[in-house]
């Protein structure tokens with residue numbers, strides 16, 4: 001008999017504000033195998049659909065949420081959609097204002113951004129392209145005055161994120177030289193904090209680790225295109 005915990009993707013961070021809830025998942029637990037082992041939650045990366053479905057059901061049951069999630073086809077852009085059951089098309093952020101329906105975005109190095117208030121939330125997929133496109137600003141604007149605080153989940157960190165001189169210069173010019181380090185390396189969390197704090201005026205921004213290059217997480221930079229994704233899942237309770 002397989003224990004239930006083995007089939008349940010590990011939750012590495014939990015957030016609760018008012019009636020809003022969110023979790024960031026890790027890599028262990030779950031039914032995925034090979035390069036996707038164990039807790040891949042994305043259905044667009046070549047993993048066995050039955051394994052992905054089992055992982056989503058396992059996590060949903062563990063959290064006591066609906067098994068059908070609002071998701072998007074992530075394209076590294078700045079489009080924001082209102083959460084609705086199933087796939088809401090090409091976008092990189094989902095807002096939720098009503099109870100029950102979970103919304104999820106999937107990452108393996110990009111920054112999973114949770115923007116959260118007492119009654120509304122947004123889940124955002126923000127890599128360098130999305131940060132440059134303004135996906136965080138778009139999500140904050142879509143939430144309106146409700147954007148009270150933000151939490152950044154695990155992303156690739158400066159220890160492991162060398163970039164071209166051209167990209168470093170562009171980001172340094174736009175977001176401040178504090179987001180660039182010798183190498184050069186780019187601080188994705190630093191860019192997100194800069195945008196959330198200074199552009200959007202959100203006072204409370206928390207950045208969580210570890211670097212996604214560490215073994216307990218999926219990393220595109222480390223593993224290449226054949227790898228899984230961890231998830232940021234948010235929902236509102238009644």
Ligand SMILES: [Zn+2]
Pocket residue numbers: 156157158159160211212213214
């Ligand atoms: Zn690292």
